[in-house]
Amino acid sequence: VVATEAGASSLPTPTICNIIESSTTLSALKRSVAGLNAAPGEELTPSLLRAGLDCCIKMAQKSAYASEINALAKGNQIGRDSPLRKLSPFLDPDGLLRVGGCLQHATMNEDAKHPVILPFHHKLTRLIIVNTHESRFHASTERTLYEVSATYWIVRGRRTVRQVVNSCLDCRKRHARPLAPEMAPLPACRVTPFQPPFSNVGVDYFGPLHVPVKRSTEKRYGVLFTCLVTRAVHLELANTQDTDSCLMAWRRFV
Known part of the structure; x- marks a missing residue:
């Protein structure tokens, strides 16, 4: 299986999956994939970084929603038992799976009108949540979910964001309750x-x-x-x- 980005080199799917699993931050992931797509000595431009992230998103979507993507690519409806049934998903011109709806003519950017769908259990989803949480100065669960939802639709998003925020070591230190010391026996x-x-x-x-x-x-x-x-x-x-x-x-x- 080969993932292809417009104007970029073709990368094998196992290569991208290995990079995603080994990356610790979203920025490092984007630079790694964009560096493989770029020509030797080429500067990593924002368009290359975005193309690298889109390539990773496609891999994440294909790993979780392969049947839905295949059905939509053939012009068919997704199955009734699909977890994405209520989202009216569609494939955009870049091949990304997005949320449908009736906001096509709204004066909003494309990501706000039709957020990109992400599986809740994928490593890429966690990297995106962590990046948003830390870039907003370790925001709360609700604030982090709000910021992520401006671009992405995470299936079971609230629970996933809560798990990521609760696992943040800095937040756990900041909000930890002091332990009551054990009292000695009274004389x-x-x-x-x-x-x-x-x-x-x-x-x-x-x-x-x-x-x-x-x-x-x-x-x-x-x-x-x-x-x-x-x-x-x-x-x-x-x-x-x-x-x-x-x-x-x-x-x-x-």
Whole structure:
């Protein structure tokens, strides 16, 4: 089987399939196929890159919808059990399988009026979705699907785009939820029942609090005594953060 592009060299189908499977990005795929079609030393022009992409699309369509393409090429209707039945597909002059419809006279570009049909399970479809997702700064599933649908009609498109977006490592890192740390066992003083409040106490400071004293302002600190079982709170005032002030607050608490 030979795939032929107008004005370009003929490439065997296995060659194109191998290039598609080995490519990691859409731009690399287009350059690889266009380089095989181009003459030695010829610059890769946008038309050559587009022709290379069209050649890959034909291979993807033929691998999934060979019976539909053969029927349309002979002028026949596709089978009633075809997954493309409701899309009214047709072959354009370049041999690409496109979505039909009633927008022939609309003032829109050809890709918007009649999107190119792509199988959901093909590697080329994934490369196109990844390229659109990354070129739109890792857009959401809905935004990526909207951008892709402007040119292509992917069978089971929403589910396919969601799978690709969910597998994006950058997006998974960006939207990952932090894991809650595993809590250590509570000490015995926190869980011993039938004890009076403040049998076991935790102490902490807060402040400073600016307090007017005569004609100046001085710092004072709050001392927080907390019962470790009932969470009851007792407040005291400390003049400074030294040991004497702490012990005085403790004596007043006791």
